[in-house]
Amino acid sequence: MNAEIIAVGSELLLGQIANTNAKFLSKELATIGVNVYFHTVVGDNRNRLKNAVEIAKKRSQFILFTGGLGPTKDDLTKETLAEIVQRDLVMDEESFQSIKAFFKKMNRTMTENNKKQAYVLAGSEVLPNDTGMAPGMVFTQDDITYMLLPGPPSELEPMFKKYGKRSLLKRLGKCETIESKVLRFFGIGESTLEKEIEDLIDRQSNPTIAPLASDGEVTLRLTVKHSDKRKRKELIDQLEGEILSRVGPYFYGYDETTIIDEMAKLLQVKSKRIAAAESLTGGLFQEELTSIPGASHWFQGGIVSYTNEVKIGFLGVQKETIDTFGAVSKQCAMEMAENVRKKMKAHIGISFTGVAGPSPLEGKNPGTVYIGISIDGKTPEAFEYHLFGNRQTIRRRAVKVGAWEVLKQLKAE
Amino acid sequence: MNAEIIAVGSELLLGQIANTNAKFLSKELATIGVNVYFHTVVGDNRNRLKNAVEIAKKRSQFILFTGGLGPTKDDLTKETLAEIVQRDLVMDEESFQSIKAFFKKMNRTMTENNKKQAYVLAGSEVLPNDTGMAPGMVFTQDDITYMLLPGPPSELEPMFKKYGKRSLLKRLGKCETIESKVLRFFGIGESTLEKEIEDLIDRQSNPTIAPLASDGEVTLRLTVKHSDKRKRKELIDQLEGEILSRVGPYFYGYDETTIIDEMAKLLQVKSKRIAAAESLTGGLFQEELTSIPGASHWFQGGIVSYTNEVKIGFLGVQKETIDTFGAVSKQCAMEMAENVRKKMKAHIGISFTGVAGPSPLEGKNPGTVYIGISIDGKTPEAFEYHLFGNRQTIRRRAVKVGAWEVLKQLKAE
Structure with a gap:
């Protein structure tokens, strides 16, 4: 047709x-x-x-x-x-x-x-x-x-x-004979993922496998045709199991979900509350969290510390940290995450500092991003990323990698 | 063609x-x-x-x-x-x-x-x-x-x-003979605006007038044809003058600009700094400000006070205010704006509280929005809006009306 x-x-x-x-x-x-x-x-x-x-x-x-x-x-x-x-x-x-x-x-x-x-x-x-x-x-x-x-x-x-x-x-006349399921991955490139499952792609027939990369993520759409519902499920489950046994650590969810959604679900299930301090992303992370109805169950609030004056005078980052390492640094990211968590009385604090561009900042190129994560009772950590794209793309991707880091921590807990 | x-x-x-x-x-x-x-x-x-x-x-x-x-x-x-x-x-x-x-x-x-x-x-x-x-x-x-x-x-x-x-x-063969200019309006409906300039629309010929409504705004595109550049400008200026003499108070800018852009320009020109406290909009206002390169010249920072715990314990809204009037109220909006301005040491403080939906809150329907504005040396004010749409639309429109209120204040100063 x-x-x-x-x-x-x-x-x-x-x-x-x-x-x-x-x-x-x-x-x-x-x-x-x-x-x-x-x-x-x-x-x-x-x-x-x-x-x-x-x-x-x-x-x-x-x-x-x-x-x-x-x-x-x-x-x-x-x-x-x-x-x-x-x-x-x-x-x-x-x-x-x-x-x-x-x-x-x-x-x-x-x-x-x-x-x-x-x-x-x-x-x-x-x-x-x-x-x-x-x-x-x-x-x-x-x-x-x-x-x-x-x-x-x-x-x-x-x-x-x-x-x-x-x-x-x-x-x-093909009511209920075709079904498909999308597997979503993050933190792995399309070509690397395809290489890992090359043999499965080469001998695909039913279900078929369609990879697609977009906006820093990779998805695999598995599509099965069979008149029997149970058989469809069986065929999909079998292929999915095989795929996840190879690239499971990068898998984060099914179909139309997002990394933010999965993070939110896990926060809710584990009854943990998160707070955020954003420089680079200027409120985008918190905006994405609060676009989910019921966010107040797991999101506490946060600070947009766009200037160093606010980082020091309000968020409580030490002046020496910024003088020594810069505001775009692992050290600053860790302090931001730790302080916002404590000030907001949350279980997890996350921070975003970096260079969105178009100009470099503190001698660092656009795309340099530090994500700080502080969890109650643990030593704060920071993760360095180098993202590509224009100002908006870098900010959007930073939000994704931030949620991805939180998701990994929550899963490991 | x-x-x-x-x-x-x-x-x-x-x-x-x-x-x-x-x-x-x-x-x-x-x-x-x-x-x-x-x-x-x-x-x-x-x-x-x-x-x-x-x-x-x-x-x-x-x-x-x-x-x-x-x-x-x-x-x-x-x-x-x-x-x-x-x-x-x-x-x-x-x-x-x-x-x-x-x-x-x-x-x-x-x-x-x-x-x-x-x-x-x-x-x-x-x-x-x-x-x-x-x-x-x-x-x-x-x-x-x-x-x-x-x-x-x-x-x-x-x-x-x-x-x-x-x-x-x-x-x-019509190199440089056609030119057009878009006038942008806010705070006025398409039909009201059209009524105000009905006679101009009825007898339009050169320039032509094309109205368009989208996303809570109305634009008029004026298009002129003439071989002489000066004559084109003269014809457009004349019609623009006539239109603005009737609906000038709703006009905010030309062509591809946005209300946020205009507000940012005016903050920069007047060397004023703004800070924000957001509940309803969850960081969206600040995210839109910081998507403009160089925002740190006029944007100080802010707070996403998503829970009452953060509004009271961190932003310093009085518990009695929330107990008496609710968090979704003019009173709360005014305190949020005043406090964030003072805490961030900014010239202007703006706040957003309201109901994004899908469920009502504190007995108020989705779309109920309060914008608080506090300007250094003035009594804080709050503005009530009733916006239509789903959760995202309400949040997006709230950001626009907030910027519109700031823009009006800045122009009046």
């Missing part, structure tokens, strides 16, 4: 937003073995949209539309498609009730044009919109399956995950 | 990356008055790429290719296009020398397949690659202009800005 994603929206052609919906859907479709061969973006224009659909009909068996389902005159995806496939638009009572309920919840009066959103293509399966108003829809005609999804990612993503994917698998 | 962007790369169809090149180029093309009508993404596959080019030739006068210019067998953009337009690939000596120099600089030996990158379509204008190896190229044939650019954004963006845009303007 060859798939094509048609995004409808002039805001994409004006460069106001990137087509992240196509990225999301392509990734989802790849996991269920659907090949996406084309992405097309077309504006809010009936003729050009028609033209795009006619082209897609000739080369694709599955056409996914994103956007153009809203209440305004600009929104014309289903109206245009209705002409092409010669189906009427009919009112979907359930969607209408849910739109009315949406307005009631928001304490606003529903304007007449919002009713338009409740109309769907006759005979299509309706995909409920749990996070917005416009419903999605799916239908198959002349061996082509059409799926229409709303444009906002906050509506499209949950709709596809909860309803769209299932409907598609059913239509493909 | 109707333009189409064809991105070549299977990584896009697998959902590994989003097509940010199309966003970048579309935005650039919009500013010079080129209408982009289609984006197409196709994999590293000769037949499907051919198919896409044949379709594009029928509907577009300007076809931009991104990606597929590298050294591997997968890279086949110019090879495929060479077949279609029946031009040879010829070695470009200058590009070859620059590729050799690139390897020398990296201290690596050039492998034979890298030579492939120095071949260009015969008779095309070569666009130098200042940040990588593969050169770009442009040529016009049968009234269609073709431009080929490398895939990595770090190569494509500078190449287009420095060489591609100029070549295109020359080919369009």
Whole structure:
């Protein structure tokens, strides 16, 4: 089954937003073995949209539309498609009730044009919109399956995950025969990892192994096909066991998790609280921790000690340490971690000092990073890293290596 | 001139990356008055790429290719296009020398397949690659202009800005005749702003006015066409003056600036230092400040007081304040701002407390936000906001309204 994603929206052609919906859907479709061969973006224009659909009909068996389902005159995806496939638009009572309920919840009066959103293509399966108003829809005609999804990612993503994917698998007749699992690694390069499991990659068949490197991490996607659920699990478990027996120390989690998530989980499970002192990363580590709901259960608080004045006068780093070794040093990192842990009454203190760039600092090049870790009852430690990239990349990577060092300590405890 | 962007790369169809090149180029093309009508993404596959080019030739006068210019067998953009337009690939000596120099600089030996990158379509204008190896190229044939650019954004963006845009303007014969300027507003809704300048929008011709709302902000893009540079400036200045006389208090800057950037500039100019205490935003405000190089000139440091224990024991908020009014209150926000300013010895203290969600807190709904501001020598103030969105959106918007409040104070000083 060859798939094509048609995004409808002039805001994409004006460069106001990137087509992240196509990225999301392509990734989802790849996991269920659907090949996406084309992405097309077309504006809010009936003729050009028609033209795009006619082209897609000739080369694709599955056409996914994103956007153009809203209440305004600009929104014309289903109206245009209705002409092409010669189906009427009919009112979907359930969607209408849910739109009315949406307005009631928001304490606003529903304007007449919002009713338009409740109309769907006759005979299509309706995909409920749990996070917005416009419903999605799916239908198959002349061996082509059409799926229409709303444009906002906050509506499209949950709709596809909860309803769209299932409907598609059913239509493909391969419901529940394909499964995949992603193994995530940190602290090892892609080529080194691939070398360690070269023989497994060479003789892969079922499950298949797909490595991918991005943003300093490496992942392996294992994909298995089998009609029996238990057999699928068995095949995946067996391969996973073999892989982890070789590169287990670099493994940190499955699927969509992150190193920060895994660190947070372990802090929660072990009932430990963490505090942070950040120079280099300027609050980014703490921001990532607190973006997780419920962070207050394991995150205590912290300090952004951006200037030496704050490091010394407020965080209590000794002036001699900075005079002798510099603020960008293992010694300073250790004192920062130790002091923030004590001041915040936490179990673990972590610190970040280094050079984000673009200019060198204290004679050290951009990318030089020191992570300090202080654990209650232990001698503080510091780890030196040399990271590549621009200012933002170095800061982002520093946060990851920091979480990775904490994770290793927590696992060892 | 109707333009189409064809991105070549299977990584896009697998959902590994989003097509940010199309966003970048579309935005650039919009500013010079080129209408982009289609984006197409196709994999590293000769037949499907051919198919896409044949379709594009029928509907577009300007076809931009991104990606597929590298050294591997997968890279086949110019090879495929060479077949279609029946031009040879010829070695470009200058590009070859620059590729050799690139390897020398990296201290690596050039492998034979890298030579492939120095071949260009015969008779095309070569666009130098200042940040990588593969050169770009442009040529016009049968009234269609073709431009080929490398895939990595770090190569494509500078190449287009420095060489591609100029070549295109020359080919369009409208070199330097179009100019645009973006006015940015905050604290006013799109519909209210549009209403205030409705008559100007209705009778727009030259310059044109394009409003856009995104992420809590509204922008107006003014675009003028005229062969005389002074006349262009005069026309823009006149319209800008008229607009600002009506909605000036909501205006904060031009083009690609942000509220945080404007606040930073003003802090620097006025030689004031800021410190922050964050609960709700968990470090995001400070992270955004420190992502600006040179932030240490005007940013002192701060505290992430995520728990009440830290707010009271460390930041010095009075226990009675929290017991009486709650941590999510104007009173707490004012004390947080005042205390962090004093402790960090800064001129301005700002604080963020509120409910990011998903659950209510202290009987207050997600989106309830208090911004405290304390300025040396003045009584602290607090501002209440009710923001919409999910946890991340609320936090991001809170940072913006915080910077907006500081900006207003600095302007009034």
